[in-house]
Amino acid sequence: MIVQLGKASVTWTCADLEAKLAGHARVLIDVGTGDGRFVYRSAGAHPDTYCIGVDPAGERMREVSWRASRKPARGGRPNALFVVASVQALPEELAGLAHTLTLNFPWASLLSALVLPEAPVLEALRRLVRPGGELIALLNQSVFDDRPYAARLGLPELSDAWIDDALRPAYRAAGFEIRASEIVDGEVPHQTSWGQHLTLASGRRTRLLTAEAIGGSASAAPG
Template identity: 25%
Template sequence: MKVITGKSIKDVDKNEIENFLKVYKKVEIDLGTGDGRYVYKNAKENSDTLFIGIEPIQKQLENYSRKSQKENITNALYILGSIEFFPEELIGTADKLTIILPWGSLLQSITNPNYEKTALISNILKNKGICEIVLGYSKEHEPNETERLELQNLSVEYLKSTVISMFKKNNLYLTEITSLGKGDLKSIESTWSKKLSFGKNRPLYQLKFKKMLN
């Protein structure tokens, strides 16, 4: 597993990470964390919980990982990875998984879900773990990306018939679905939620799931 701190990259093996995880009451993973602001902010406020940000673009992680090191925030980890190349050491470790304003193939994995990717999302969580997703796009404002990613119009009906049903097949049961206004994004401590809270209006949803094994 590749841990990023500023410009440096360190290989951490399974034993090391297991020992580290044991120190904390809870583990939260933020997939597609971008610059990791969400991890930094939440780690600062909740010292009992280990926050792990996973992001495929190394450069993105530099700033907040350096900031965390400088401020001695030891419960924040920034790791190189993606939904396609998810660090296997972290499978089954999360009490909570967040995916905030995904884009690219991460968004596609959720809105045009297939069994394997949804199974991975489920497998990241412990039993009774929680998955929270905030997503939104509009064909009007993002015509090229929505076409390239073959994204359908977002609606509660679409999410229920496609996404929520596939999640259920993988033991992730919907507990809440909320339609958000852009102002609602302000309370989420991530860079893109702040940006989009001042942006154009677009359909935005928050989905919460609980993993329940039989």
């Protein structure tokens, strides 16, 4: 798999990753991590958790991956990793690792895949999570509340009824059982650069969607 280390993109093997995972009690994977700051902050707050950010745009993760590679005394995060990959081609090395999978304010094709929903993407995400692990998604509900705008983007009305009728069965078929869906006004459970920008604007609402990985062990993700 391709890992971003500052300005360089390097190839890691399973053995490289296993060596880094050793000694960590948990693994967090953040898909669509953007600039990676959520992963960087999470790694600092939870040193027992190995935090992995995944995004197809490696250049956006250059700065934070460089900071993470420094010595801990200078702000380094030895338990943070930044992987260059799209959700359509997730590395096999990440299959079945995540205790927690996060999707923080996804946009464009990833957002559409989560809410339409699209089975191949849900199945690819499921392959990242170990049985009993959790999926936590923060969605910008205000986009869906603006129906003319959402319609132009091809997005459905993200209502409780849509979640019950469309999302629950599709997620269950992919190996996720939706446990809760709620609107959060004001502070969100955790912040990202993108999410913080959204919530600073007046009237923004966030939908918190949580699900549990059910079924057997995840199979390898397609390369």
